[in-house]
Amino acid sequence: MSDLFIVDDLTVTFPTSRGPVEVVKNLSFTVGRDDTLGIVGESGSGKSMTALAVLGLLPRGAQTSGSVRLDGTELLGKSERDLRAVRGNAISMVFQDPLSSLNPYYTVGLQISEMYQTHQGGSRRAAKQVAIEALERVGIPDPERRVDHYPHQFSGGQRQRVMIAMALCCSPSLLIADEPTTALDVTVQAQILELLAELQSTTGTGMIFITHDLAVISSIAQRVLVMREGDPVEYGTAEQVFSDPQHEYTRMLLDAVPRIDDEVPA
Amino acid sequence: MTLLQVRGVTKQFVTRGEGAMAKKSTFTAVDDVSFEVELGETLAIVGESGSGKSTTARIAARLLEPTNGSVVFDGQDVTRAKGKELATFRNNVQVVFQDPFSSLNPRYTVERIITAPLSYQGIAPEGGRRAFTQELMERVGLNPDHYRRYPAQFSGGQAQRIGIARALAVNPKLVICDEAVSALDVSIQAQVLQLLMRLQRESGFSYIFIAHDLAVVRQISQRVAVMNRGRIVEVGSRDQVFGDPQDEYTKTLLAAVPRINPEWDARRRQKEAS
Ligand SMILES: Nc1ncnc2c1ncn2[C@@H]1O[C@H](COP(=O)(O)OP(=O)(O)OP(=O)(O)O)[C@@H](O)[C@H]1O
Ligand SMILES: Nc1ncnc2c1ncn2[C@@H]1O[C@H](COP(=O)(O)OP(=O)(O)OP(=O)(O)O)[C@@H](O)[C@H]1O
Ligand SMILES: [Mg+2]
Ligand SMILES: [Mg+2]
Numbered sequence: 001m002s003d004l005f006i007v008d009d010l011t012v013t014f015p016t017s018r019g020p021v022e023v024v025k026n027l028s029f030t031v032g033r034d035d036t037l038g039i040v041g042e043s044g045s046g047k048s049m050t051a052l053a054v055l056g057l058l059p060r061g062a063q064t065s066g067s068v069r070l071d072g073t074e075l076l077g078k079s080e081r082d083l084r085a086v087r088g089n090a091i092s093m094v095f096q097d098p099l100s101s102l103n104p105y106y107t108v109g110l111q112i113s114e115m116y117q118t119h120q121g122g123s124r125r126a127a128k129q130v131a132i133e134a135l136e137r138v139g140i141p142d143p144e145r146r147v148d149h150y151p152h153q154f155s156g157g158q159r160q161r162v163m164i165a166m167a168l169c170c171s172p173s174l175l176i177a178d179e180p181t182t183a184l185d186v187t188v189q190a191q192i193l194e195l196l197a198e199l200q201s202t203t204g205t206g207m208i209f210i211t212h213d214l215a216v217i218s219s220i221a222q223r224v225l226v227m228r229e230g231d232p233v234e235y236g237t238a239e240q241v242f243s244d245p246q247h248e249y250t251r252m253l254l255d256a257v258p259r260i261d262d263e264v265p266a
Numbered sequence: 267m268t269l270l271q272v273r274g275v276t277k278q279f280v281t282r283g284e285g286a287m288a289k290k291s292t293f294t295a296v297d298d299v300s301f302e303v304e305l306g307e308t309l310a311i312v313g314e315s316g317s318g319k320s321t322t323a324r325i326a327a328r329l330l331e332p333t334n335g336s337v338v339f340d341g342q343d344v345t346r347a348k349g350k351e352l353a354t355f356r357n358n359v360q361v362v363f364q365d366p367f368s369s370l371n372p373r374y375t376v377e378r379i380i381t382a383p384l385s386y387q388g389i390a391p392e393g394g395r396r397a398f399t400q401e402l403m404e405r406v407g408l409n410p411d412h413y414r415r416y417p418a419q420f421s422g423g424q425a426q427r428i429g430i431a432r433a434l435a436v437n438p439k440l441v442i443c444d445e446a447v448s449a450l451d452v453s454i455q456a457q458v459l460q461l462l463m464r465l466q467r468e469s470g471f472s473y474i475f476i477a478h479d480l481a482v483v484r485q486i487s488q489r490v491a492v493m494n495r496g497r498i499v500e501v502g503s504r505d506q507v508f509g510d511p512q513d514e515y516t517k518t519l520l521a522a523v524p525r526i527n528p529e530w531d532a533r534r535r536q537k538e539a540s
Contacts, residue, residue, distance in 0.1 A: 157315025
């Protein structure tokens with residue numbers, strides 16, 4: 001079976017006052033249907049830029065080269081109009097910073113139902129019902145009431161879950177989640193990871209999961225990509241990367257993971 | 267010595283639904299919460315998403331009025347402090363916010379962001395603003411050459427470190443860290459945690475450290491408070507809360523901590539040892 005999503009030799013360049021800077025360098029990976037690729041790496045290594053490049057959402061001035069194909073269709077270089085049809089429909093994204101990616105002037109219910117209606121149609125009333133159910137699925141208490149609230153009235157972790165709810169109600173072929181659980185306590189996080197796994201097994205959604213949490217990666221990803229300063233330093237199956245890391249940086253990261261059973265100074 | 271006392275703090279939010287006929291409703295986000303922070307101590311607050319941790323932090327920092335209860339800092343009731351008294355309090359208490367980008371002014375350069383708290387206090391850093399900014403940037407693992415960049419030119423974890431550098435710039439007595447290291451890779455995270463602990467030893471900083479990563483909390487805190495649905499359900503020394511948790515919710519939380527696949531981890535360690 002051919003892979004759902006293929007990134008081949010992707011490079012992202014920013015112009016700066018000191019000349020062009022490559023923030024993503026010659027990156028290649030694939031994601032299969034129902035598969036999860038975990039991306040980990042240094043803060044500032046180009047993980048979010050990779051996600052934005054795929055969606056055509058890079059800041060102005062940034063340039064890309066290489067190839068990004070979803071189901072055989074090339075996405076790099078597509079017009080903004082074509083990309084808009086892809087975003088939210090074929091590819092959903094959970095952004096790293098929910099507060100700045102949600103619109104502060106609209107209720108979360110309206111934002112979820114608009115996303116749903118744009119892609120799936122249906123009446124306004126039906127879409128609101130979808131929004132309420134989506135909030136319920138991600139564990140927001142009292143969803144009938146919360147659906148009419150604005151983003152600033154939610155906690156950090158609740159906003160993350162609103163973004164996840166929004167992504168889920170579009171049944172995308174590919175879900176890109178950038179640090180989607182950093183503001184969740186471990187029990188809610190476990191519920192959300194289960195929900196994502198369920199979505200994958202019912203709809204065959206492929207997932208790119210960007211996180212600093214290596215324990216989470218080891219439990220959900222089939223393949224792992226490790227990045228540093230824009231470079232892909234290691235790429236392999238989760239078992240390979242965790243049990244037999246090839247690169248010094250990966251070994252250093254794994255050694256630095258804080259562990260709940262570690263010795264701590266008194 | 268007790269630096270901060272939060273006494274019986276309650277926060278109710280009044281919200282309204284959509285439309286003209288919508289009913290008002292009241293939600294109690296923080297419900298009769300009390301705790302203390304000693305001088306030179308780190309108190310961690312952990313707990314459910316939506317349990318009231320950030321709201322409590324904002325009240326403790328006087329960024330939000332409590333519905334009930336009081337905040338006492340250095341022996342002074344600051345719950346209704348104004349003017350000069352409030353300004354002094356603000357200098358002594360810094361916050362690293364949970365959402366890094368929205369807490370940084372997008373129109374300011376890093377240099378201006380980091381030195382703004384100094385400017386308010388009329389302090390001119392020795393050696394000049396630029397050198398001061400660059401030194402702080404270096405300490406939190408940022409490239410000091412980027413002092414003239416704007417927030418949008420940084421990654422999530424870099425923006426978080428700008429927030430940390432800004433908080434440390436004024437030598438506060440208390441730093442409230444709300445998920446302050448959650449966007450950092452484990453290696454830079456370790457570096458930042460070391461820095462926070464060193465500053466505590468050298469300058470006697472106190473911290474309120476809100477985090478979901480319980481392994482990090484165990485490393486950095488002396489005492490831990492666990493919140494659930496607006497209340498503190500358990501508070502105790504680190505060793506007591508982690509080693510002998512009393513509350514059911516705390517037990518559930520500790521049991522849910524994700525771990526790296528133990529078999530893979532063991533194989534790696536074996537290879538490394540040989
Ligand atoms: N507009 C810009 N101009 C120049 N460089 C930029 C710009 N935006 C981001 N960068 C740089 O690009 C690099 C990659 O950023 P990216 O957001 O992809 O990092 P990341 O891996 O997601 O990091 P984090 O884990 O901290 O979120 C960073 O070093 C950042 O400073
Ligand atoms: N302005 C507001 N209006 C109405 N409700 C609010 C407001 N701010 C917060 N809340 C609610 O108060 C509760 C506590 O929020 P808070 O941000 O303190 O949670 P938290 O413990 O920090 O959660 P997280 O770990 O997800 O960041 C949440 O249920 C939230 O939805
Ligand atoms: Mg990022
Ligand atoms: Mg919070």
